[in-house]
Amino acid sequence: MPAFSLDPSQNDWCTELRALAADRFRPLAEKGEPGRVNRPLVAALGETGLLGRLFSAPAEPLERDGTGTGGALGLCLMRESLAYACTEAETALALQGLGAHPVHAYGTAAQRERWLSEAAAGRAIAAFALSEPGAGSDAAALSLAADRDGPDGWRLSGEKCWISNAPEADFYTVFARTTRGAGSRGVTAFLVPADREGLTGTALDMLSPHPIGALAFDGVRVGPEDVIGEVDRGFRVAMTTLNRFRPSVGAFAVGMASAALDASIAHTARRDAFGGTLADLQSVAHRVAEMATRTEAARLMVYAAASAYDHEGPRAPGIARRAAMAKLLATETAQYVVDAAVQLHGARALQRGHLLEHLYREVRAPRVYEGASEVQRGIIAKELYA
Structure with a gap:
């Protein structure tokens, strides 16, 4: 399918999602508390089957379902449509996907059985714990230590910071250093339940409305049953997950831009000014x-990146560059x-509760998380000069 064209079933699905977000998710979002996990909203996303879509397709490469709404492109259509009408629902869905996708793509059968069905139903909150106080954009520099504890276990010691859904998540995909001095080759991904002894967290008061926190690991015990993927190969788990979701961060942004654009068209068409409407002014x-x-x-670049991921797979040449360009x-x-x-x-847009006041707060964070704009330019340049 050409990347620049959606078929009628996809367009209809996007319309349905916008209506669902406005009618069902928006009232739940309005009852939520800023900076806290909105569990009724996450449960509603599970009940409507949207969370299940994140984990129903083969993980690598992600394939379309029969309606053309599966895979990476389907995720983009979901995030864009939800963001247009309810950014809180979009973000709750995306964070579930980001936190649980490593388990879906690389987890053991036991890990999937225990956690994926709960995450898909919206009963268990997931989180992706990669960033640290000293390792944000440079993810390969992370220092959370996984020291050997007996022949088949480790103790996690250190901190994670800027973790969405922390400290309220029920389980975390945690990336820790199992081999010192090995850079990206010495990182392992672990599935760590929130009730594991030695794991504590604190909420951070951030501009973004969704929950973000810090985690402290004081000798948290993990065993081979907690490893996601392979020992010392966790950086691959992190990067393929981010490549999977980066175009859809762009879709989130497109949804917000579309909402702001439509609001501007409506406002300038009816607002009287200088003997006509604002739309009559050429500058406007x-x-x-x-x-x-x-x-x-x-929008077209996001769709192109997602379509390439679906058709060529996450490790095909140019996929990382396309994802970075889209985001x-x-x-x-x-x-x-x-x-x-x-x-x-004008001033009305700055009033608390106005759509644009809300979007103005929401739109800033995506330029930073899952790789800041400067990091994306670095990824693009690296591939261009390879």
Whole structure:
């Protein structure tokens, strides 16, 4: 299927998702507490089957389902559609996917049986614990130590920081250093339940409305049954997960940009000013045209990156570059579009509770998490000069 074209079933599905987000998820989101996991909202995502879609397809490569709404492209369509009407629902879905995808793609049968069904149903909250106080953008520099404890176990000691869903998650995909001095080759992924002795967490007061926290590991015991994938091969688990989700971060951004664009079109078309409407002013109309053009360009790049992932697999040449380009362009575009929308609306857009006030707070974080814009440019440049 051409990357620039969605078929009727996909367009219909996106329309259904927008309506579902507005009618069912938005009321639940409004009852939630900022900075806390909204468990009723996550449960609703599970009850509607949306979380199950994250884990129903083969993990590598991800294939489309019969309606053309599976795989990486399906995830992008979900995130874009949900973000348009309810960013909280979008983020809750994405965090479940990010935290549990390593178990889906690399976990043992026992790990999948214990945790995936619970995550898909929205009963267990997942989290992806990679970043540390001294290792954010440079993920290979992480220092959470996994020291040998007997012939078949380890003790985790150190900290994780900026972890979405922490400290309220029920289980964590944790990346720790099992071989010192080995860079990315000495990292192992572990599945760590939240009630494991020695694991504590604190919430961080962040600009982003969704929960973010820090984790402390004080000799947390993990065994071979907790390893996700292979020992010392956890960096691959982390990077393939991020490559899987980076285009869909772009889709989240496109959804927010689309909402801001539509709000701007409606506002400028009806707002009286200077003997006509705002839309009659060439400067305003041209600004809205620029917003629309950038949003559509970002959308097409996101779809292209996701389609390539689905058809070629996560380790095909150029997949990382495409994912980085999609995230970079879409998140930078969304920042521009939302900021322009605030400017066109004026002071009303800064009032607490206004759609654009909400989007203005939401749109900043995606330029940082899952690899800041500067990191994406580095990935792109590295592949161009390889």
